[in-house]
Amino acid sequence: xxxxxSVALISVLKTFATCDIGDAxxxxxxxxxxxxxxxxxxxxxxxxxxxKIFGEAITVKxxxxxxxxxxxxxxxxxxxxxxxxxxxxxxxxxxYSACWGGLMxxxxxxxxxxxxxxxxxxxxxxxxxEMGFPVFARQISILGSNGYTRASEVNIPLQFKDxxxxxxxxxxxxxxxxxxxxPADKVEQVVDLCTERKKIDDLTFExxxxxxxxxxxxxxxxxx
Amino acid sequence: xxxxxSVALISVLKTFATCDIGDAxxxxxxxxxxxxxxxxxxxxxxxxxxxKIFGEAITVKxxxxxxxxxxxxxxxxxxxxxxxxxxxxxxxxxxYSACWGGLMxxxxxxxxxxxxxxxxxxxxxxxxxEMGFPVFARQISILGSNGYTRASEVNIPLQFKDxxxxxxxxxxxxxxxxxxxxPADKVEQVVDLCTERKKIDDLTFExxxxxxxxxxxxxxxxxx
Amino acid sequence: xxxxxSVALISVLKTFATCDIGDAxxxxxxxxxxxxxxxxxxxxxxxxxxxKIFGEAITVKxxxxxxxxxxxxxxxxxxxxxxxxxxxxxxxxxxYSACWGGLMxxxxxxxxxxxxxxxxxxxxxxxxxEMGFPVFARQISILGSNGYTRASEVNIPLQFKDxxxxxxxxxxxxxxxxxxxxPADKVEQVVDLCTERKKIDDLTFExxxxxxxxxxxxxxxxxx
Numbered sequence: 001x002x003x004x005x006s007v008a009l010i011s012v013l014k015t016f017a018t019c020d021i022g023d024a025x026x027x028x029x030x031x032x033x034x035x036x037x038x039x040x041x042x043x044x045x046x047x048x049x050x051x052k053i054f055g056e057a058i059t060v061k062x063x064x065x066x067x068x069x070x071x072x073x074x075x076x077x078x079x080x081x082x083x084x085x086x087x088x089x090x091x092x093x094x095x096y097s098a099c100w101g102g103l104m105x106x107x108x109x110x111x112x113x114x115x116x117x118x119x120x121x122x123x124x125x126x127x128x129x130e131m132g133f134p135v136f137a138r139q140i141s142i143l144g145s146n147g148y149t150r151a152s153e154v155n156i157p158l159q160f161k162d163x164x165x166x167x168x169x170x171x172x173x174x175x176x177x178x179x180x181x182x183p184a185d186k187v188e189q190v191v192d193l194c195t196e197r198k199k200i201d202d203l204t205f206e207x208x209x210x211x212x213x214x215x216x217x218x219x220x221x222x223x224x
Numbered sequence: 225x226x227x228x229x230s231v232a233l234i235s236v237l238k239t240f241a242t243c244d245i246g247d248a249x250x251x252x253x254x255x256x257x258x259x260x261x262x263x264x265x266x267x268x269x270x271x272x273x274x275x276k277i278f279g280e281a282i283t284v285k286x287x288x289x290x291x292x293x294x295x296x297x298x299x300x301x302x303x304x305x306x307x308x309x310x311x312x313x314x315x316x317x318x319x320y321s322a323c324w325g326g327l328m329x330x331x332x333x334x335x336x337x338x339x340x341x342x343x344x345x346x347x348x349x350x351x352x353x354e355m356g357f358p359v360f361a362r363q364i365s366i367l368g369s370n371g372y373t374r375a376s377e378v379n380i381p382l383q384f385k386d387x388x389x390x391x392x393x394x395x396x397x398x399x400x401x402x403x404x405x406x407p408a409d410k411v412e413q414v415v416d417l418c419t420e421r422k423k424i425d426d427l428t429f430e431x432x433x434x435x436x437x438x439x440x441x442x443x444x445x446x447x448x
Numbered sequence: 449x450x451x452x453x454s455v456a457l458i459s460v461l462k463t464f465a466t467c468d469i470g471d472a473x474x475x476x477x478x479x480x481x482x483x484x485x486x487x488x489x490x491x492x493x494x495x496x497x498x499x500k501i502f503g504e505a506i507t508v509k510x511x512x513x514x515x516x517x518x519x520x521x522x523x524x525x526x527x528x529x530x531x532x533x534x535x536x537x538x539x540x541x542x543x544y545s546a547c548w549g550g551l552m553x554x555x556x557x558x559x560x561x562x563x564x565x566x567x568x569x570x571x572x573x574x575x576x577x578e579m580g581f582p583v584f585a586r587q588i589s590i591l592g593s594n595g596y597t598r599a600s601e602v603n604i605p606l607q608f609k610d611x612x613x614x615x616x617x618x619x620x621x622x623x624x625x626x627x628x629x630x631p632a633d634k635v636e637q638v639v640d641l642c643t644e645r646k647k648i649d650d651l652t653f654e655x656x657x658x659x660x661x662x663x664x665x666x667x668x669x670x671x672x
Binding site for chain 1: 243245250251257259264270271272273401402403425428429432433435438439
Binding site for chain 1: 490494523524526527544549550551552554555558571572573574577588589590591592594595
């Protein structure tokens with residue numbers, strides 16, 4: 001049962017980078033440091049630029065279009081977007097069609113979504129970039145979902161890999177380095193670890209610019 | 225036996241995007257919606273920008289350099305380029321050398337080719353971009369074909385994957401989203417489907433900008 | 449036992465591109481033409497721009513953090529960087545953490561390294577680009593090495609793939625097309641082959657611009 005972190009805490013968490021947070025989550029024994037390996041930034045730029053998205057995750061499970069037994073949703077999955085929250089969409093493995101495109105971005109932007117994270121494919125890359133909408137995904141496709149996948153459930157826990165899950169209410173962050181998922185009950189510890197490490201890293205950079213060997217600087221500053 | 229589509233029809237087909245055409249081909253039961261998955265734009269930009277190439281395919285089959293039994297060509301394969309047509313080159317799977325480079329682009333441009341599609345690798349990426357020549361491929365290499373592959377046949381049907389083939393006389397299109405092959409005898413139906421869908425998509429975008437839920441807009445407009 | 453090539457020879461070698469050198473190494477029967485396939489430019493740009501790094505290799509072997517039997521280094525591996533030389537770092541296969549980041553780049557730049565080549569992953573891609581430091585790698589990660597890998601040995605021969613090795617004292621070059629390793633004892637022959645071929649390629653480009661078929665031009669000029 002996770003306790004919802006405070007607004008203040010979340011606003012501090014937001015200032016760090018995926019790399020800072022990943023390291024903290026490794027220390028906290030979160031599987032794979034919460035790293036959603038394989039999902040990278042495609043819009044507004046390709047693994048480049050200062051764009052960072054951060055928010056609570058809305059999870060969406062896609063299933064094969066031929067799957068008639070899995071649950072269905074009462075409305076279009078994209079209409080579940082909420083202001084400030086980020087959809088994490090899980091597509092069946094190996095599917096070569098897209099489950100996100102330009103129309104959905106138009107709707108998601110209208111609803112105030114800061115971006116989307118697709119464990120699968122998207123399309124309309126130029127439209128995404130023209131709209132300046134951050135899209136993180138595995139790859140691009142030219143094919144829509146029609147005949148390939150359908151949305152089945154929203155806001156259920158989704159397995160990313162082995163014991164790494166994305167749960168509704170978890171926080172997700174994406175930047176040029178990659179994507180990380182932060183369990184809600186780890187936010188406080190992550191903020192503490194990142195804050196402490198940020199200070200050490202700043203001092204380390206300073207020392208390196210002065211010519212101190214990196215081994216010495218790390219030994220001196222990280223052990224302090 | 226495919227009937228050659230009219231010039232007028234082709235000029236309309238050309239105005240659509242790979243995503244529009246892929247969806248139409250899925251509806252027409254063309255395998256994989258004609259999507260040449262894995263081949264992406266490397267020049268003039270990497271999966272970016274407004275570049276779109278379109279034309280009739282000239283197919284080229286590469287074989288292992290050690291293969292002495294497959295047919296040979298009477299002239300260099302690159303000299304088979306024709307104005308307005310696009311070479312689709314099939315390299316043996318897993319080959320790490322390039323079968324297209326800067327010299328070939330110079331020749332292809334001279335002959336009026338709008339670009340090249342390589343089911344394999346190319347090289348001289350900077351030269352390609354300086355010449356503004358669109359290159360779609362699986363990956364880059366630093367090695368030429370010498371000792372690795374040789375051209376064996378032109379304008380024969382080439383298997384891309386399973387039951388998806390690229391035939392001489394098919395049309396190919398490549399843009400930032402990917403590459404699609406359009407069988408010549410499907411052009412008319414593709415144009416009809418794309419034209420119809422374009423109208424619906426324009427209305428859908430309009431509705432979404434006004435705040436209509438995407439589920440409602442799709443239901444209202446696609447069923448109309 | 450390799451003989452160290454002269455400074456003059458090295459300064460000529462440096463003027464060629466990875467593609468020129470790869471072709472020469474194929475002719476000289478160097479495995480895979482010295483091509484370090486899979487390692488591509490991520491900084492200062494992604495497989496783009498005029499950046500080329502060249503220098504003698506300093507090899508670094510990473511092992512699993514859990515490996516307690518492999519040797520250890522008396523100092524931080526990054527402090528082994530030397531002016532004008534390029535670290536080639538070999539990370540255990542399939543590892544999803546980074547073994548190079550912003551702090552290391554700061555140190556490497558201070559020591560005069562022209563760039564780094566990682567047979568594995570790096571992170572802090574924006575910092576790398578802001579510092580204008582050339583980084584060639586397989587992929588990006590958000591996770592540091594802590595708990596995943598540790599440096600074990602420097603300046604030992606490292607197996608890249610099959611019979612392709614990177615040895616301390618070999619030369620390495622990276623540009624937008626890829627990365628090549630040049631055995632020290634092959635430098636003279638490589639320079640000869642590249643010089644000869646460069647002349648032929650220049651004449652070939654000239655002929656192609658005048659409209660000569662590529663087959664004819666190659667036959668005429670390469671046999672000359």
